[in-house]
Amino acid sequence: MKGVLLVNLGSPESPTPKDVKVYLDEFLMDKYVIDVPFLLRALLVRGIILQSRPKKSAAAYAKVWSEEGSPLVVISKRMFEKVKPQVDIPVSLAMRYGNPSIYSGLKELADKGVTEVLLFPLYPHHAMSSTVTVLDKAEEIRKKHFPEMKFSSIPAFYNQTEYIQNLADLIKIHLEKFDFDHLLFSYHGLPERHIRKTDITKSHCKIDGSCCNTPSPAHEFCYRHQCYETTKLVIEKLGIPEGKYSQTFQSRLAGDKWLEPYTDVEINKMPEHGIKKLAVVTPAFVADCLETLEEIAMEANHQFKEHGGEEFMAIPCLNDSDDWCKTVSNWINKWASKK
Known part of the structure; x- marks a missing residue:
């Protein structure tokens, strides 16, 4: 059975220095984001950046935070809810960093009997720190928790x-x-x-x-x-x-x-x-x-x-606009129809 995992970047749990620090640690310690040897990365991130940046970033997040939560997560969920009824196969939503996690997204699909997953990073352009890290993390989780699953991925859609x-x-x-x-x-x-x-x-x-x-x-x-x-x-x-x-x-x-x-x-x-x-x-x-x-x-x-x-x-992003949700749904249905 086929299914799709939509993946976006992610967000802190709240706009507080404590939660922002947890988020930034996961994000900046990613070897595809700061691509230097682990010890140097740990020294840079945990020894320098996380000593001051969480407070500053938390203040920035507070400016855009809504009653519903992080704009990125809220908008991604709205888009996901619009896509779901337009596709013929199970779809779940995940964030590379924070929640909902890639593990929870894959488990949701596995619980529905999905064995073949289309990984759909919500990034138009290919980059190590976006597309590659999503695919790498998903593969790491697949090997550990869902070894029977098979993955394919949607390529960068910058010119589609x-x-x-x-x-x-x-x-x-x-x-x-x-x-x-x-x-x-x-x-x-x-x-x-x-x-x-x-x-x-x-x-x-x-x-x-x-x-x-x-x-x-x-x-x-x-x-x-x-x-x-x-x-x-x-x-x-x-x-x-x-x-x-x-x-x-x-x-x-x-x-x-x-x-x-x-x-x-x-x-x-x-x-x-x-x-x-x-x-x-x-x-x-x-x-x-x-x-x-x-x-x-x-x-x-x-x-x-x-x-x-x-x-x-x-100018706002595509967000959960009807046309964009229709495009994503069409791409998913096209993939699902392939034998």
């Missing part, structure tokens, strides 16, 4: 026609209500070394401005290429002219070189270049979360206006 159409339609609806000067595509950042590590050719990725536009097998797993491809395809759908849009990368840790240009740096420079009305979309996420609601809709908005900007629009 339905996803691009859903994203373009969402952006269009919001831009029709906003006389924007510029549309910014802000993707979650990654250390540059992650891009090189996922290069299956071991030679293509130079991160020099040309490799992402040069055809290569490396693109199947290249986060940077896939982000630029999403932007290109959406822009083609919307017909937005050159010069009226750009792409950046948000969120980064100090120390290593991360993908550039940086969202905060670019946004702060825009008003002096005549961009007074800015719209920002965050296609790396399918559900609004701390990075979209606090970092962009609140902090970037504030910084933009502090530097002379006048109007700012944070």
